[in-house]
Amino acid sequence: MIPLEDNYTDVIAKAQRGLNLTDSVLAAKAGVSVEELRRVKEGEVIEEVLERIAPVLGLGKRALLDLAKGMYYPKDQGVIPGLFHFNTRWEDMTVNSYLVWDKKTKEAAVFDTGGNCTEMLDTIKVHGLNIKYIFLTHTHADHIAELGRLKRATGAPAYCCELEMIPGTEPFHPGREFQLSDLSIRSFLTNGHSPGGVSYFITGAERKFVIVGDSLFAGSMGGGNYSYAEALKNNKEKILTLPEDTIVCPGHGPLTTVGEEKIHNPFFAFS
Template sequence: MIPLEDGFQDVIGKAARGLGLADEALARVAGVTADEVRRVKEGEFHEQVIRRLAPVLHLGGDALVALGKGEYRPRAVGTIPGFLAFNTHWADMTVNAYLVWDLKSREAAAFDTGGDCTEMLGAIRERGLQLQCILITHAHGDHIAALDRLKAETGAPAYVGEREPLEGADPFVAGREFRIGSLSIRTLLTSGHSPGGITYLVAGGARLLAIVGDSLFAGSMGGGNVSYADALRNNREKILTLPLETVLCPGHGPLTTVGEEREHNPFFVP
């Protein structure tokens, strides 16, 4: 099982950075000591301190505590016909990539490449798929590490949102729709973690899929490195407004659903 990408301490750290709150300022507003803030951010679980920090950071206290106690994990999505997830190593982390295909035509699309596309290439050959395109969620190195190889061995073109130009990938304007056999793939601009992050909404298969890159994780979200406010807004308005049963396919960590994250993600619950 793929572990959660973030623990409670990561969520607290991302929120504090996004809001521009240093430890001393956060401690003063929350009514705790700066040392207590530092210890929590280092992974020491202290429920009372966490509950004091949560409202200051605009995080759901119950959801944050559940994450800290290890009580949250998204329910298993199960097998989805025409869909495979790949979890590969890159540096000191693991990263996800995905393969989606039309069951009749066998036409397929890849989403990101992960650190190594060997397993994906094997799946394409074993299932007799024809890779039509490689769709990049964002241009961070862990998501495109095997792009050259995947293109060379399949002949498929690569595409990336225009705000993150990438050598070897054709840029497109968010809102473009791709078609793979009977599947439609809508593109949504979900920037914030990166300048032009794209969420791909895949309809026409067994489940509605949203390949979200690092915009959103099970129980957390990307770092909001470019704009924390934009990251929160795009997640709320463009991803978490999708139907509750929509399967969310993040760049790191396990699969989840819109319903799970609206109920359990500390960034987005009351």
């Protein structure tokens, strides 16, 4: 079982940084002491403090409390036809990459490279897949570490958003659609974590998938390194408006669904 990418203290820290709130300002707005805030940020679950700081940080109270109490983990999606998920080591963390394929023609597309693509290449060989595309969600080092090796091994072109180009990739404008036999791959801009972050919505298989990179995680989201406001807006308006049974394939942590994140993600669940 892949652990959640973020715990509740990570969620608090990302929201606080995104809103540019100091501890003293956050504590004052929430009506708690700086000492109480410090204890919560260090991992002590003080429900009253969490309930007070949540609205100041734009977080859902119930979802934040559930995360703090260890009560949220997304449902296991089991075997998903046409989707392979790889979770590989990169320095002191793990990172996800994905392989999507049409079962009839065995045409396939790679999404990000992970920290080591050996298992992916073995899977491609075992299933006799023909890699037509390599897509990047964004260009942070952990997501492109094996790009050169994948390109050499598969002969496939690599595609990257024109706003975040790196050598060896072909630029495209978000909104472009790609065809993979009977599968349709629609790209859309979900920047905020990075300048040219892109998500890919895939239809035509037995299940619908959206591969989101670090835009959204189970129970959290990527830090708004480029723009916190844009990250929130894109997740809310572009990813969480997809059908609720859409499988969300994040850059770190376990798979989830749009429906689960609308209920359980503190950044977006306010019921």
